[in-house]
Each structure stands twice: as structure tokens, then as C-alpha cells.
Amino acid sequence: MNATQDARPPHAVRISSSPEDLAGLGPLLGAAEAGVGDVPALLAVAKDLGEAAPKPGSGRTAFLWEILASVTAVDVAAGRILEPHLDAAAILAQAAAGAEAANSVPFDGTWGVFAAEAPGLTLDAKETGGAVVLQGSKPWCSIAAQLDHAVLTAHVGGGRAAFAVDLHAAGVSFADPLWKSRGLREIPSGTVHFDAVPAVPLGGTGWYYRRPGFAWGGMGVAACWLGGAVAVARSYTDALKTAADGGRDPDQLALAHLGEIDRTLSGLLHYLARTAARIDAGELSGPGAWSEALRVRGSVAAAVDRIQALVGQNLGPGPLAFDEPYAKRMADLSLYVRQHHAMRDDAQLGALTFKGDHPW
Structure with missing residues (x-):
């Protein structure tokens, strides 16, 4: 275990926060793990987190995404329950603070x-x-x-x-x-x-889609997908280590796939860290926010598909048939990431790129 991981609770996914900050996620992740498969229990976890979670754009966007990624690394369904609850809290806050604000809705319940x-x-x-x-x-x-x-x-x-x-x-x-x-x-x-x-x-007609929070929320979903991919990668690494402990060291192909997984996840974590910092700095509050959301979501979705394919090929049918957490995670994540519209979203990004909305 490297030094940056020492203070992290199990399942925590680091984007840019200090290990000490991530250590505070221990009780949340423990509650999520205890509630796996129990929707009322997971809803109670979401409700307890409620207003305590940071809002996107408030200066701690990366930590919000770490919460979402880490809970999803515990259990994909837990992340799928938590994400819309926290997104609703952000939407209500954005509506109350916006120029078109006419109503203030209390954030209570689920x-x-x-x-x-x-x-x-x-x-x-x-x-x-x-x-x-x-x-x-x-x-x-x-x-x-x-x-x-x-x-x-x-x-x-x-x-x-x-x-x-x-x-x-x-x-x-x-x-x-x-x-x-x-x-x-x-x-x-x-x-x-x-x-x-x-x-x-x-808000008014069209406000829901015009607000920068629409793009920020879409990136929050991608943070969940990334947390699921991290958990799949950790399952693969653990399986290789277990085999090595039993006298069967990983071959070059297994190590090559692990190396690809590492550089893919490391690159995406850096990308989300930079994007979160740009959101907090006010750089993604205009029309370019949605282009960036499409880049983030497309990059993470492609990584999820690739990592699931590599791990599935290497581990074979055994864990899908006999390892309940692994099999559940693979099935849950496969469905969740289909919220990404693949080439249709790329076509939308391409149209924006064609108009000149790109960083290169």
C-alpha cells in the first residue's frame, strides 16, 4: 500500500482530496456496505448525508465526486440511489439562488x-x-x-x-x-x-437544461461510473494477488491488461480533478460546460466498457458464476453506464466541436 492510501477507508476513491479528508468517509462507506441490497437502508444513508454533502460549484466539487465514486465502489446500486438524491439537493439550491427564482422548496425526505x-x-x-x-x-x-x-x-x-x-x-x-x-x-x-x-x-421554461448545474450533474453520474470501474479493477488486482499467493504468478498478458487499466483510471482521475477545479473556479459555468460534460461522460463510459471487457476476459466465467459481489457489480455497472448514449452523445459533441467549442 502506498503512502497516499494509508488514511483511506476501504472503497474510498481519491480524485484530489487528501487521504485525511477521505478518512472521514469511513462511516458513510460502512453504512453503504451494510445496506447493500436493502433499498430503505440505502435511502436512509442518502437522507442522512443530505445537505451535508457539498454542492457542485461550491468549492468542493472533487470531494462530492469522491463521495459518489466511493459509494459506488462499495455497491453500484448504492451509488445509483445516492446520486439523484444529491443532484436534487443541488437543483433545489440552484433554483432558489437563480435569477428566475420564485419558490423555495425545502429539501427533506428522499x-x-x-x-x-x-x-x-x-x-x-x-x-x-x-x-x-x-x-x-x-x-x-x-x-x-x-x-x-x-x-x-x-x-x-x-x-x-x-x-x-x-x-x-x-x-x-x-x-x-x-x-x-x-x-x-x-x-x-x-x-x-x-x-x-x-x-x-x-426556474422557467428551459432553465433546467440551460443551467450549468445540468452539465455538472451529468459529470457527477460519470463519477459514479468511474467508482464502479475502480471497484472492478480492484477485484481484478485482488484476484491476481490471490493467485500469486497460491503460487501462480500473473503472466505478461494479465500484467499488460493491469497496466492498461492503471493508466486508464489514473488518467481519468486526473481529468476529473482538473475538471472539478475548473468548475469551482467558475470556468465551466457557460455554454462550454455541456461540451466538457460530454467529454467526461464519454471518456468514463468508454473506460468502463474497456475495463469490464479486460477483467472479464482475464477472470473468465468463474467469478460471474460464483462470486456474488463481483457478479452483481458487473451486472449493475453494465446497466448503469448505458445511461450514456454512446455514438449519439459523440455526435452531439462533434457538432459542438464543429462550431469551434473545443480546447485544441
């Missing part, structure tokens, strides 16, 4: 963020009697029936806007998601129906 769309499903927001109500259906609402509140997007005249909604309100109903996935099995994503449900506007 939260999700639902912004996906699907063919044949529409959620509309309409003003009725001086209040806004939601009518329609929202797809891909992960564990919605177990949450208290959500930030979601709905259609309004001229575009889409964000709203805060109480998921216990009359008129909210949850469709059976018929979740068949082998990854993130405890986090089913289904459709939520809204029938004249009161909602609180957050």
Missing part, C-alpha cells in the same frame, strides 16, 4: 430526479387557478414508489420546465415496472402517472 422521455408518454404542466398541476405520465422513474419527492421535467408552452412534486400527493400512481433486468435489480424504473397533481415550478 428525492429522485426524473427527466427522461419515452414515445407515447407525455407529462404536461398546466396553470389552474393560480397553481401548477401535472397531468400525464413520466417514464423511467427509478424506485419512485419508495421516494418522498422528485424533481421532474414536464412539457409547458414553448418547451419543458422543471418542477418539484410530492410523490405522496393525491393523484400520483405507480405502474408496475415489470423490471426484468439482472443489473440494478433492486432499483426498478417504471412509469409514474399524475392526475392533477400540484407541483412547484423551479
Whole structure:
């Protein structure tokens, strides 16, 4: 173990914070490990962290991403639960502080963020009697029936806007998601129906997507993916060491793959450290923020796919069949990283690059 790791608790992922700062994550990571597979317990962990976690752009963005990466390194599903809860806290704070602020929503209970769309499903927001109500259906609402509140997007005249909604309100109903996935099995994503449900506007039309926090939140998701990849890499390293202890040293191919994994992860950790510092310095608060988010997300997603492939090839079917934590992590991470839209996101980045939005 090198000197920079001495003060870290198990599972901690370092981006740029001191090992001593990361040592404070011990109780959080212990609680996440104890709650693996238990959604209410993991939601309680998220709720306890609540406002204590730093907001992106507040000067400790790297530490926020270390929290997300480290919890995901414990268990991918735990990170998948924590990330939207903390993102909702950031969105509410950004809305309250913004120029378009008209409402302040207390951050209590547990939260999700639902912004996906699907063919044949529409959620509309309409003003009725001086209040806004939601009518329609929202797809891909992960564990919605177990949450208290959500930030979601709905259609309004001229575009889409964000709203805060109480998921216990009359008129909210949850469709059976018929979740068949082998990854993130405890986090089913289904459709939520809204029938004249009161909602609180957050910003104006288009604000949700225009704010730099949209890009920052997207990079926070990538930090989760990276934490999962770090855990996969650690599983591989541990397996090689166990084999060596038994008298079977790794061959050149196994070491070459470990070297590729090391330089990939080391490069990405440095990249996230630099990007977090730029966010905190105010350098990514304009139109270029989304281009950087696409770079970060694409780079991390490609690394996840590559690392999973290398480790899977080297370790073979055994741990997928008989090692529950490893098999769960591989299945969970494979589904989670598919939130990245691969070549479609690269095409979007290419269009921005073509217009001159690039650092080179």
C-alpha cells in the first residue's frame, strides 16, 4: 500500500482530496456496505448525508465526486440511489439562488430526479387557478414508489420546465415496472402517472437544461461510473494477488491488461480533478460546460466498457458464476453506464466541436 492510501477507508476513491479528508468517509462507506441490497437502508444513508454533502460549484466539487465514486465502489446500486438524491439537493439550491427564482422548496425526505422521455408518454404542466398541476405520465422513474419527492421535467408552452412534486400527493400512481433486468435489480424504473397533481415550478421554461448545474450533474453520474470501474479493477488486482499467493504468478498478458487499466483510471482521475477545479473556479459555468460534460461522460463510459471487457476476459466465467459481489457489480455497472448514449452523445459533441467549442 502506498503512502497516499494509508488514511483511506476501504472503497474510498481519491480524485484530489487528501487521504485525511477521505478518512472521514469511513462511516458513510460502512453504512453503504451494510445496506447493500436493502433499498430503505440505502435511502436512509442518502437522507442522512443530505445537505451535508457539498454542492457542485461550491468549492468542493472533487470531494462530492469522491463521495459518489466511493459509494459506488462499495455497491453500484448504492451509488445509483445516492446520486439523484444529491443532484436534487443541488437543483433545489440552484433554483432558489437563480435569477428566475420564485419558490423555495425545502429539501427533506428522499428525492429522485426524473427527466427522461419515452414515445407515447407525455407529462404536461398546466396553470389552474393560480397553481401548477401535472397531468400525464413520466417514464423511467427509478424506485419512485419508495421516494418522498422528485424533481421532474414536464412539457409547458414553448418547451419543458422543471418542477418539484410530492410523490405522496393525491393523484400520483405507480405502474408496475415489470423490471426484468439482472443489473440494478433492486432499483426498478417504471412509469409514474399524475392526475392533477400540484407541483412547484423551479426556474422557467428551459432553465433546467440551460443551467450549468445540468452539465455538472451529468459529470457527477460519470463519477459514479468511474467508482464502479475502480471497484472492478480492484477485484481484478485482488484476484491476481490471490493467485500469486497460491503460487501462480500473473503472466505478461494479465500484467499488460493491469497496466492498461492503471493508466486508464489514473488518467481519468486526473481529468476529473482538473475538471472539478475548473468548475469551482467558475470556468465551466457557460455554454462550454455541456461540451466538457460530454467529454467526461464519454471518456468514463468508454473506460468502463474497456475495463469490464479486460477483467472479464482475464477472470473468465468463474467469478460471474460464483462470486456474488463481483457478479452483481458487473451486472449493475453494465446497466448503469448505458445511461450514456454512446455514438449519439459523440455526435452531439462533434457538432459542438464543429462550431469551434473545443480546447485544441
